[in-house]
Amino acid sequence: METDMLVRLVIGLGIIVISLAVALRRIAFLTRLIASGQPAPGRLTDLPDRLKAQVVEVFGQKRLLKWSVPGVAHFITFWAFVILFATIVEAFGALFDRDFAFPLIGHWRLLGLAEDLIGTLLLISLATFAVIRRRNDPARQERASRFYGSHTRAAWVVLGMIALVAITLFGYRGPQINTGHYPFADHSGWTFTSWLVAKALHPLGQSANSFLETFFLLAQIAVVFGFLVIVTYSKHLHIFIAPINVTTKRDPNGVALGALQPMMSKGKPLDFEQADPETDTFGIGKVEDFTWKGMLDFATCTECGRCQSQCPAWNTGKPLSPKLVIMNLRDHLFAKAPYILGSKTAPEDHVPDFHDAGTDSGHDVPEDGYARVKGSTPEQAVRPLVGTLEQGGVIDPDVLWSCTTCGACVEQCPVDIEHVDHIVDMRRYHVLIESAFPSEAGVMLRNLENKGNPWGMNNSSRTDWMEGLPFEVRVVTDSLPDDVEYLFWVGCAGALEDRAKKVTRAFAELLHTAGVEFAVLGAGESCTGDPARRLGNEFVFQMLAQQNVEVLNGVGAGRENDVKIVATCPHCFNTLANEYPQVGGHYDVVHHTQLLGKLVEDGHLVPVTPVDEKVTYHDPCYLGRHNRVYTPPREILNAIPGFQTAEMTRCKERGFCCGAGGARMWMEEKIGKRINVERTDEALATDADLISTACPFCIVMLSDAVTAKQQDGSAKEGVQVLDVSQILARSLAPKKVPVAAGGGHVTTTEAPAAAAAPAEEAVPAVTPDVTEEAPKPVEPDPAQTEVADNVQLAQEEGTLTVDPAAGPEPAEAPAVNETAPTGPSEGQSGVPHAPAAEQSDD
Numbered sequence: 043m044e045t046d047m048l049v050r051l052v053i054g055l056g057i058i059v060i061s062l063a064v065a066l067r068r069i070a071f072l073t074r075l076i077a078s079g080q081p082a083p084g085r086l087t088d089l090p091d092r093l094k095a096q097v098v099e100v101f102g103q104k105r106l107l108k109w110s111v112p113g114v115a116h117f118i119t120f121w122a123f124v125i126l127f128a129t130i131v132e133a134f135g136a137l138f139d140r141d142f143a144f145p146l147i148g149h150w151r152l153l154g155l156a157e158d159l160i161g162t163l164l165l166i167s168l169a170t171f172a173v174i175r176r177r178n179d180p181a182r183q184e185r186a187s188r189f190y191g192s193h194t195r196a197a198w199v200v201l202g203m204i205a206l207v208a209i210t211l212f213g214y215r216g217p218q219i220n221t222g223h224y225p226f227a228d229h230s231g232w233t234f235t236s237w238l239v240a241k242a243l244h245p246l247g248q249s250a251n252s253f254l255e256t257f258f259l260l261a262q263i264a265v266v267f268g269f270l271v272i273v274t275y276s277k278h279l280h281i282f283i284a285p286i287n288v289t290t291k292r293d294p295n296g297v298a299l300g301a302l303q304p305m306m307s308k309g310k311p312l313d314f315e316q317a318d319p320e321t322d323t324f325g326i327g328k329v330e331d332f333t334w335k336g337m338l339d340f341a342t343c344t345e346c347g348r349c350q351s352q353c354p355a356w357n358t359g360k361p362l363s364p365k366l367v368i369m370n371l372r373d374h375l376f377a378k379a380p381y382i383l384g385s386k387t388a389p390e391d392h393v394p395d396f397h398d399a400g401t402d403s404g405h406d407v408p409e410d411g412y413a414r415v416k417g418s419t420p421e422q423a424v425r426p427l428v429g430t431l432e433q434g435g436v437i438d439p440d441v442l443w444s445c446t447t448c449g450a451c452v453e454q455c456p457v458d459i460e461h462v463d464h465i466v467d468m469r470r471y472h473v474l475i476e477s478a479f480p481s482e483a484g485v486m487l488r489n490l491e492n493k494g495n496p497w498g499m500n501n502s503s504r505t506d507w508m509e510g511l512p513f514e515v516r517v518v519t520d521s522l523p524d525d526v527e528y529l530f531w532v533g534c535a536g537a538l539e540d541r542a543k544k545v546t547r548a549f550a551e552l553l554h555t556a557g558v559e560f561a562v563l564g565a566g567e568s569c570t571g572d573p574a575r576r577l578g579n580e581f582v583f584q585m586l587a588q589q590n591v592e593v594l595n596g597v598g599a600g601r602e603n604d605v606k607i608v609a610t611c612p613h614c615f616n617t618l619a620n621e622y623p624q625v626g627g628h629y630d631v632v633h634h635t636q637l638l639g640k641l642v643e644d645g646h647l648v649p650v651t652p653v654d655e656k657v658t659y660h661d662p663c664y665l666g667r668h669n670r671v672y673t674p675p676r677e678i679l680n681a682i683p684g685f686q687t688a689e690m691t692r693c694k695e696r697g698f699c700c701g702a703g704g705a706r707m708w709m710e711e712k713i714g715k716r717i718n719v720e721r722t723d724e725a726l727a728t729d730a731d732l733i734s735t736a737c738p739f740c741i742v743m744l745s746d747a748v749t750a751k752q753q754d755g756s757a758k759e760g761v762q763v764l765d766v767s768q769i770l771a772r773s774l775a776p777k778k779v780p781v782a783a784g785g786g787h788v789t790t791t792e793a794p795a796a797a798a799a800p801a802e803e804a805v806p807a808v809t810p811d812v813t814e815e816a817p818k819p820v821e822p823d824p825a826q827t828e829v830a831d832n833v834q835l836a837q838e839e840g841t842l843t844v845d846p847a848a849g850p851e852p853a854e855a856p857a858v859n860e861t862a863p864t865g866p867s868e869g870q871s872g873v874p875h876a877p878a879a880e881q882s883d884d
C-alpha cells in the first residue's frame with residue numbers, strides 16, 4: 043500500500059472510531075434518561091397511519107413547508123442529508139481504494155448529478171438560513187425575533203459545519219477528476235460543480251491535486267463525524283430523533299389538539315376513588331414525572347421559534363414562550379439526569395439556597411427559568427419545577443398561567459411537540475396537590491362544584507333565554523322523542539350570558555324556521571367541565587363529565603340511538619365530542635355552523651335579503667385549530683348576498699386567540715397587552731362593519747375590546763360583534779303566516795311558505811332583536827362600571843353573593859313539550875358584566 047494511502051487510512055479510521063465512541067456514549071446516556079420517564083401507552087398503535095405520517099411529515103416536510111422560504115430551504119437541507127449519505131460511503135471507501143465506487147450504480151451519471159446538484163442547492167439553502175437568522179437576530183429584534191432565547195451561537199456553528207460538508211465534498215471531488223480517480227469521470231459534465239472546481243485546480247499540477255484530494259477527503263470525514271458528535275450534544279439532536287418523535291405522536295393523523303389526555307399514573311388513567319397521592323402522580327410535579335414521550339419532546343426541540351412567533355401570550359408581552367418552556371424542561375432534565383439515573387444523590391440534610399438565582403450569561407433571557415440555577419448541583423436536584431425566582435423555579439407561575447391552550451404552538455411545531463399537554467399536566471399538579479392557582483379561578487371552580495356553571499347562577503335560569511320566542515322549545519327530562527333530530531346543547535354561556543343568549547335564540551329560531559326538530563335539556567345541563575380541565579382541576583372535570591354523561595345516556599342521546607348533539611359553544615362541542623368518550627360518553631356532535639351550513643346548502647335556509655356590510659371572521663381556537671372546522675362558517679357568510687368579506691392576516695390554522703381559552707376567561711390579565719385587544723386591533727384594521735365569530739367566549743372578549751376602543755375613540759361607532767347565526771338570520775326572507783279573523787297571528791311550526799296567500803302577511807323569519815348585538819355591558823363612562831363578569835370581583839363589590847356551602851341545584855326541568863318557564867328579560871339575568879377597559883378578559 044502506498045504511503046499516502048496508509049496515512050489517510052490510519053487518520054481517517056482514527057477520526058471515525060473516536061467520533062463514534064464519543065457519540066455512542068452520549069446516545070446511550072440519552073436513551074437511558076428518556077427511558078426513565080413514565081409509561082406512555084398507545085404511542086405505537088395504528089402503525090400504518092404512523093408510517094404515513096413519517097412519509098408526509100419527515101420525507102415530505104409538510105409542516106415545515108407551511109412557511110414557504112425557510113420551508114423550502116429546510117426541505118433541501120433534509121434531502122441533502124439523505125442523498126449525500128452516499129458521498130460519505132464513497133469517502134469511506136476511498137480510504138481503502140482510491141477508485142472506490144458503489145457496485146452497479148457507482149458510475150451512473152444520474153447519481154453523480156444528484157450528489158452535485160443537492161450539494162450545490164444545500165449551499166444556497168444554508169445561505170438562505172444565514173440571511174433569515176441575520177434578519178431575525180434577537181440582539182437587534184429582541185422579543186420580536188423568533189430566535190429570542192435560542193442557542194444562536196450553536197446554530198451558527200452547525201450552519202458552518204453543514205456548509206463544510208458540501209465544501210469538503212467538492213474540495214476532494216475536483217482533485218479526483220484531475221488525478222483520474224473520479225468515479226464519474228466519463229460524465230464529469232453532469233457533475234457540474236465538481237467539474238468547475240477541477241477546472242480551477244487543474245493548473246496546480248498532479249502532485250498538488252493529489253495532496254488536495256487526500257486533504258479534503260480526510261477533512262470531509264472529520265467534518266461529517268465531528269458533526270455527528272456536535273449533533274448528539276446540541277439541539278440539532280432533532281436530526282436523528284425528530285422522526286421518532288413524529289412516529290410516536292399522540293394522534294398519528296394530526297396533532298395533539300382537541301381532547302386533552304386524562305391524568306395518567308404509571309401508564310394508566312388515574313382513578314380518583316383509589317388514587318394515593320403518596321404513590322400516584324397527580325399531574326407533573328417533578329421533571330421525572332413526565333412520560334418518556336414528554337422527555338423525547340424536550341430533546342427534539344429545534345429551537346426554531348415557530349411556536350413562539352404564533353403564541354398569543356408571547357405576542358402580547360407575557361412571559362410565556364412555548365419554546366422556552368420546552369427548552370427549560372430539557373435543560374433541567376439534562377442537568378438533573380445524574381440524580382434521576384442514580385449516579386448522584388442529593389444530601390438529605392441539604393438546604394437549598396436560591397438567593398443568588400438569576401439570568402446572567404449566555405443565551406439567558408428574563409423569561410428563561412432554567413438559568414436561575416445552573417449545573418448538576420444539589421440545588422438543581424431539589425428546585426421546584428414551577429416556582430418564582432426566589433424559589434428557584436424552572437418554570438415561573440406567570441408562564442404557566444399565561445397559556446390560553448389555543449394550540450397555536452402545537453399547530454406550528456414542525457416536530458410534533460405537545461406543548462399544551464405538558465403545560466396542563468403541570469397545572470394539574472399545582473391545582474390538585476399544591477392548591478396554587480390564580481385566586482379568581484378558585485371562585486369559578488367553587489361555582490362549578492356548587493352550581494354547575496362558572497357564573498354561580500341558579501340552574502333554573504338555564505331556560506330564561508326561551509322567554510318571548512314565538513314557538514315552544516321542547517325540554518327533555520325523560521327520553522328524547524323519536525322525531526327529535528338534534529339535541530341542542532345550549533351550554534352555560536348560551537343559557538346565562540346576555541350576549542350569548544342572543545346567539546342561542548337566533549340559532550333556535552333558525553332551526554325552527556328550517557323545520558328541524560330539536561329539544562334541549564334545560565336545567566338538566568351542567569357545565570361540560572372544560573374550564574376546570576384546562577385550569578388543571580381534573581377532579582371537578584370528572585365530576586361534571588360523569589354527571590352529564592349519565593344525563594345524556596339517560597335521555598337516549600348516545601350514538602347508538604342515531605341522535606346528534608349540536609352545540610353553539612366550541613368548548614362544549616370539543617368536550618362532548620372528543621373528551622367525554624374518556625368517561626363513557628360516545629356521541630355524534632356537530633357545531634351549529636356545521637348544521638347551519640348544511641341547512642343553507644340543502645335549501646332549508648335561503649339567505650336572500652342583501653346585507654350591505656363588510657365582515658371579517660374570527661376563527662375560535664377550539665372550533666378551528668382544535669377541530670379543523672374552518673369552512674362552514676365562511677360558506678355561510680359567503681352565501682349571504684351583498685356581503686363583503688375580509689380575512690384577517692392571522693386566520694384559519696394561524697388564527698389568533700381571543701384570550702378566553704385555558705380558563706383565562708375567569709382570570710385577570712395583568713401582564714402586557716390584553717390578548718382580546720390585540721385580536722380586535724387586527725379585526726378593526728380590515729375596516730369591517732361586523733366582526734363575526736362562532737363562539738360565545740369570543741363574542742364576550744371581542745365585544746368588550748370593541749366597546750373599550752369605541753369609548754376611547756380608536757374604533758368607529760357601529761362596529762358590532764355577532765355570531766354567524768345572527769348574521770345569517772338578518773338575510774332570511776320574511777315568512778308568510780295566516781291572518782286570524784281577529785287580526786292575530788296563528789303560530790305554526792312549518793317551514794316558510796313558498797308563496798303568499800291572500801289571507802297571509804309577512805313577518806320576520808326570526809325575531810329581529812336576535813340579529814343585533816346585545817346591549818353593551820358597560821356604561822358610557824367606564825369609571826361608572828363597577829361590576830365584572832369575574833365573580834370574585836363582583837363579590838368584592840357586593841353585587842353578588844355566592845354561598846360556598848350551597849349544594850348543587852337539583853337537575854329538574856319541565857317535561858317534554860312543556861312550555862319553558864318565564865324568567866327575567868334579557869339584560870336582567872343577574873349575570874354581571876365586564877368593564878371594557880378594566881376587566882375584559884375574565
